[in-house]
Amino acid sequence: MKQKKEHLNLIKEWINDNEFFSKIKLGFSAKRDGFDSKIFHEKCDNQGKTLVIIKSKDNYICGGYTKVGWIEGKDYIYIADPDAFIFTIKNPKNYSPQKIPIKKENPDKSLYYVSNYGPTFGNGIDLGINTSNMNQGRSVYFGYWYVLPEGIKYGTEESNNFFAGHGGTWPIEEIECFLN
Template identity: 30%
Template sequence: MDTQLNEEDKTTLLQWIGVEAPLSLLYKMSRDGCNPWTFHTKCDCKGPTITVMYNGNNTVYGGYTSQNWNSSSNGYFAWDQRAFLFKLRYNGKSVAKKYPIKADKCGYAIYCRNNYGPSFGESHDLPYFEKDISASNGVYQLNRCNYGNDSTTYIMGGDEEEAIYNNEASVRDLEYCQELKEYVQNFCPYEKTSVDKAKILLLGEVGSGKSSFFNTVNSIFAGFVTFQAISGSAQKSLTNTFRTYHIRDGKAGKMLNFKLCDTKGLEKEGGIDPHDFLYILDGNMPDKHMLNPDLPLSPETQGFVKSPSAKDKIHLVAIVIDATIVDVMTEESIETIKSFQKKLYQRGMISL
């Protein structure tokens, strides 16, 4: 059996995830060994990833998570509403079936522990390994799923649980692929703009996770968990300065060709001042400027950039929204975001 994804399989997976980016192979069991330590060394803190398994029944299946894998000594379940299981081939025939996570099971999407390989679901909904396993005639015998009375964490759509992996827990190979990191690593601004690094402003309500988003992106490329930006849960914005963060590819690697900018959150009182927001967009506000709603930035402020170049200006605004409260956002919150979007459109800018 061919133990690699064909182009049709890759296209199907990327359509399910909703991205157009090449897949990058991080870990391959037949090459790197069936060992939890090796798996975590190669795969922790890498962001969204795809796990693909190939068994002796010519069945190809696996799971996707948008969350990081981590080497926790105590073990924990990670929350992920975007996670899903999938089956691409069954007895050698193309089947392409996706199994989304149940709405009330998002808190059990994946299980992270230092002596486990990749594990999906509250009851290990796919075969998994929790120790070193040697191949026998090219086959690795993994642990079977343990559904018990709780069934699966994922919506089976009428299929039996074992139908995903064709009732065969042994695998000939397991691959762990990254769907976006390499694409971002190779990003370059359009050369005719004379901009060497794109500046992306993170905008959102207090508590939406702007600073946490930066910390996550920074951790993915650093290869370890970082907390460079102040983040947490509070009634008022924890970010009180305008910051421009560079992203380094690896501990001693080069700087990537984009920067993430963080500022105060949107709130009724004490949030980012609309005039300060325009100065940020236009490149007038210096890095590390202290944001004070009672003393907005002006051309007389020390450090004010009076003649900003294209490199100083914001090139894209990413609106960050807490997905857990999007259905209950107030009309006032929505109108506040729209009012700031309007200022972007007036400058011919776009937001994501």
């Protein structure tokens, strides 16, 4: 329990928005609501600020935050949010928890909206769920639009496996989306 509280405190520090946390509610839980992108969009589209926490079946924890959120619209569109970031809390290489910002030159590619995808950060899917049954995470192109941690090169096994291993795709145990 202590570890979860430490993780939450770190995420609160990264987001730095007391109002968000004072009104936070669990808008979507894959275990509770089903691993279905349609349900994710019904519950989370057009809700504004969104914190996404993903737990892999190997107990790795990652996610992302957006002030803008997923805006229902045409499929295959990008949503700009210069304040969006993705993060790792627990990962295969035991990197320390890290907040990973969008590249300053690419804030227009912060989020990717596709009605049959789950929450997806970055074009090329730096971190996201690109299946309608939302049972598989993907980070095959981590570093395409989001800043790679120092010492990690784009397109390498290390970048692809950064969040949860398995060659950039990995089985998901839970996805939670918090809204306010």
